[in-house]
Each structure stands twice: as C-alpha cells, then as structure tokens.
Amino acid sequence: MRFRQGEIALTADIEKAFLQLELQEPDRDACRFLWLRNPDDSDIQVDRKLQTYRFCRVPFGVVSSPFLLAAVLKTHLKGYTEEKAIAKNLYVDNIFVSAENSKEAERMYKRIKDIFNEASMNVREFASNDKRVTSSIKEEDRHKEQIIKILGMKWDTTTDEMIIEIESLERRPRTKRETLSYIAAQYDPLGLISPVILPLKLLLQDLWRKIIKWDDQFGGDETENIRRTLQGWKERREMRIPRKVSQINDKKEVHVFTDASEVAYAAAWTGPEWLQHQDSAWPSSEPIKNTKEEEEASLLEAGIEHK
Known part of the structure; x- marks a missing residue:
C-alpha cells in the first residue's frame, strides 16, 4: 500500500x-556440501572423488x-x-x-x-x-526492463500501471481437484480480479454441496456448468490498474444492500481522505463520528422509523 x-x-x-553475510567459523560445519571431483575419471576411487566444502557465506535457500x-x-x-x-x-x-x-x-x-x-x-x-x-x-x-516484478505482480514503469495476469486454461477441469488448482493459480493479493474468479468459486462451492470427491470425474450437469462458466477463458488475459491510489474526497456515501444476490455481494469503500497521503501524515487514531445522514440510513436499514 x-x-x-x-x-x-x-x-x-x-x-x-x-x-x-559472512558465516562465523563455528557455524560453517553446519553448511557443508559434497563436491564430485573428476567424475569422468574412472581410475580414481569413488571415496577419493568426493570432496567436502564449507560455505563461508550465508547460502540462499537455507x-x-x-x-x-x-x-x-x-x-x-x-x-x-x-x-x-x-x-x-x-x-x-x-x-x-x-x-x-x-x-x-x-x-x-x-x-x-x-x-x-x-x-x-x-x-x-x-x-x-x-x-x-x-x-x-x-x-x-x-x-x-520496462515491466518489472513487484512481489509476484508486474509493474509497467512507462504507464505506471500494476498488471494482474489471469492464467490461461489449457483444458477444461474434469475434477474438483483440477478446478481448485486453477482457482489457486490466480495470484491476486489485492482481490482485484475477484469478480472474474467468483463464478468458478461458486461452481466449486456447488461441488462441495453435491459431496463430489476430489478426483471423481464430473457428470453431465457439472460438465455443462464448467463449459458455460469457462467460455472465452482459453487465452491468457491481463488486467491493468493505476499504481497510484486515486484521489479520495471527503464526500461520504452510505450504501444499503436491499436486493443482494443470495450467493455473493460486493462492497467498496474509498477510505478517509488522509489514506492517500504518506503514513507520517496519518492520524494516530480515527475518531468515530456518526452524522445525521448516517444515523438515518442505519435506522432505515434496521426498519425503524426515525422521528
């Protein structure tokens, strides 16, 4: 952020x-490795081909x-x-x-x-x-390079945009395991492609309700649902969003869900105006103040007439 x-x-x-980072002498014995000397020389005995070395620096992968x-x-x-x-x-x-x-x-x-x-x-x-x-x-x-990686995501330095890639689907999932594997392959730490992935998650949810095992082949209904859900998913796609967080204004809006879907709904909040500034300018604590409009909206949502 x-x-x-x-x-x-x-x-x-x-x-x-x-x-x-240099390893201290007593710790180097814990970072030993074997080296095969002259592997193609058949005249040297096996035990003489092996040589032990120690890392003097902190090795990558430990x-x-x-x-x-x-x-x-x-x-x-x-x-x-x-x-x-x-x-x-x-x-x-x-x-x-x-x-x-x-x-x-x-x-x-x-x-x-x-x-x-x-x-x-x-x-x-x-x-x-x-x-x-x-x-x-x-x-x-x-x-x-013009496009570089930022913690698993891509950043286009020319357009100043973050790039989220939706992995292509080489073949249609045939089991619950393959469906989950494809969903998990989509790297989206900010949740920006959730609307795209949601149909697949709902499909997976339905598979759980039907008590289908991990490696059971899909039946006719599941196969048809997969086909409809994945139309147009064969090619790799990408989504671009501005790296810079957009301007946030002080205007407050209250949204009340009255006809939300039974399976999923979304909510968005731009946050307070100070969120767009460096965190040194953030308040130590944000006081909670309810305006008259917010109170009326809350009462309306609860079905209580405000008088």
Whole structure:
C-alpha cells in the first residue's frame, strides 16, 4: 500500500544479498556440501572423488537465511535517520518506496546507495515511473526492463500501471481437484480480479454441496456448468490498474444492500481522505463520528422509523 501512495515510485534490489553475510567459523560445519571431483575419471576411487566444502557465506535457500538477512539489515539501518523509511519498505532483498516529487525520489536514490554501500552492499536495478528520476540514476544501477516484478505482480514503469495476469486454461477441469488448482493459480493479493474468479468459486462451492470427491470425474450437469462458466477463458488475459491510489474526497456515501444476490455481494469503500497521503501524515487514531445522514440510513436499514 505504501508503494502506491506517492506520485513517484522507486524500486531496487540488493545484489547477491545473502552472500554479503559472512558465516562465523563455528557455524560453517553446519553448511557443508559434497563436491564430485573428476567424475569422468574412472581410475580414481569413488571415496577419493568426493570432496567436502564449507560455505563461508550465508547460502540462499537455507530456512534461516531470510531472518539472518533481515536482522543484519535492521541492525545496520539503526545508525541512520532514514532507518524507518527504508526498513518498513524492505522485503527480503527488495526495496519499494514512493515519493511526492522528483527531487525527493532522487534524494532517496542517493541515500539508499550510500547507506548500503557502507555495509559493502550494492543496491542495483533501480526503476522508476519518472523519466527525470530514471535519468539521474547511474546507467549501471538502472533496471533494464520496462515491466518489472513487484512481489509476484508486474509493474509497467512507462504507464505506471500494476498488471494482474489471469492464467490461461489449457483444458477444461474434469475434477474438483483440477478446478481448485486453477482457482489457486490466480495470484491476486489485492482481490482485484475477484469478480472474474467468483463464478468458478461458486461452481466449486456447488461441488462441495453435491459431496463430489476430489478426483471423481464430473457428470453431465457439472460438465455443462464448467463449459458455460469457462467460455472465452482459453487465452491468457491481463488486467491493468493505476499504481497510484486515486484521489479520495471527503464526500461520504452510505450504501444499503436491499436486493443482494443470495450467493455473493460486493462492497467498496474509498477510505478517509488522509489514506492517500504518506503514513507520517496519518492520524494516530480515527475518531468515530456518526452524522445525521448516517444515523438515518442505519435506522432505515434496521426498519425503524426515525422521528
């Protein structure tokens, strides 16, 4: 959410982050691995072909590696005034920040480079939606692609849009397991494609009601329901939304559901006006104040005549 607040976004990556952390001598025996020497030489005995090595750096893939990296970065950042601004926008070895103007974004780029250089870490692959900011980044530090990945999603830096891809369906699901597998394959952390996926979820719900087992082949009714639901789903599709959260006004609206569907309904709220600003400007607590219009709407919904 913080990444979507400012007018200008800036992303970067710590180069070979785990390999910048040195293992202490006593811990290296826990990170040993075997190496096969001269595998094609049949004259060497098998036991002589095997050689044991130890990692001197934190290896990628070890369960504790992300924690160790996070702990080191947190300790390193404590000595800087920008600690909170950077630390809360770190995800393992990726940095996602936003700014209100080009000057602020350029300053953030320089500070991020300086701070991590002091820990012998090289921050690279900087990307921004602002041409002025991009031109201020050194050529060797720039991301080479126009579309980059942001925590599993894609960001088009030219149009400043987030891209959500709906996976193509190579063949129609024939079992409940295949149906659930396809639904789970749609990565949508913000829930933006829920209206598209909803028919499939309702179909899966119906399969549960009929007590159909995971690998039972669908009957005629289920096959027809699948066919109708998945018409036009053969090709991969994508949805684009603005990265920057749209302007929020102070106008309040109360929506009361009177004829909602029996199987699903949706609600949307733009939130208070301060939500579009940096979180430093957010109030510590939001007081709850009911206006006369809100009270009347609540009473109307409850079927009580307001007098």
